[in-house]
Amino acid sequence: MAGIGTEHLDAQATAALADAFLAEDDVLRAARARAAENGLPVLPPAAGAALRFLAALLDARSVVEVGTGTGVTGIWLLRGMRPDGVLTSVDPDPDYQRTARTAYAEAGVPANRARLIAGRPIEVLPRLTDGGYDLMSVCADPLSYADFSREAPRLLRDGGVVVFADPTGRGAAAMRELGQSLVESEDFAPVLLPIGTGLLAATKRPAR
Numbered sequence: 001m002a003g004i005g006t007e008h009l010d011a012q013a014t015a016a017l018a019d020a021f022l023a024e025d026d027v028l029r030a031a032r033a034r035a036a037e038n039g040l041p042v043l044p045p046a047a048g049a050a051l052r053f054l055a056a057l058l059d060a061r062s063v064v065e066v067g068t069g070t071g072v073t074g075i076w077l078l079r080g081m082r083p084d085g086v087l088t089s090v091d092p093d094p095d096y097q098r099t100a101r102t103a104y105a106e107a108g109v110p111a112n113r114a115r116l117i118a119g120r121p122i123e124v125l126p127r128l129t130d131g132g133y134d135l136m137s138v139c140a141d142p143l144s145y146a147d148f149s150r151e152a153p154r155l156l157r158d159g160g161v162v163v164f165a166d167p168t169g170r171g172a173a174a175m176r177e178l179g180q181s182l183v184e185s186e187d188f189a190p191v192l193l194p195i196g197t198g199l200l201a202a203t204k205r206p207a208r
């Protein structure tokens, strides 16, 4: 683990340590390389580890992901979920989903654990089951996140978590606005985790 033994870490060194702390294996590195070949930005390993941590903490049986990409985040999520848990992943691009399917198979994930839906999330999310999800993970285009966040209270069970990531950092203004709406919402208790360009997470409070 790079950085262990360093007595004082600044923010940059801490970020490097966080990425090296749980280095990706060959399967994740291959999925990341396919993303790079396609010019797709991918979250850093520390963000993937945080998604796995959340899925494990929630003992997630059912996770919905927006932005399948080449499967990097999906593999992290599946590795945190219950062994019988199902990942529903939505992406407008069926070619990426075929690539992700290959990555899941390389990771040893049985095909019935990944339900890939090709379509615009804004049209697909309203069709998914009320309260059917322990975790919603969004890593796509931040300009659409306000629309996706409106679906989160309906899709999540009480105590479920929604997490938004901006893989390029170019959606900072949209992320700030989204963060503010979560702060003001009575439905959620939010936190901004300083991992990568920031993971904006919020847990759904039970109705009082």
Ligand SMILES: C[S@@+](CC[C@H](N)C(=O)[O-])C[C@H]1O[C@@H](n2cnc3c(N)ncnc32)[C@H](O)[C@@H]1O
Pocket (backbone or CB within 6 Å): 040, 041, 042, 043, 066, 067, 068, 069, 070, 071, 072, 073, 074, 090, 091, 092, 093, 096, 120, 121, 139, 140, 141, 144, 167
């Ligand atoms: C950064 S990649 C996601 C990568 C994946 N989450 C990962 O880290 O492994 C973004 C994905 O979002 C999809 N996407 C782009 N715009 C979108 C939108 N408006 N709604 C949903 N998905 C979108 C792209 O097709 C692409 O697969």
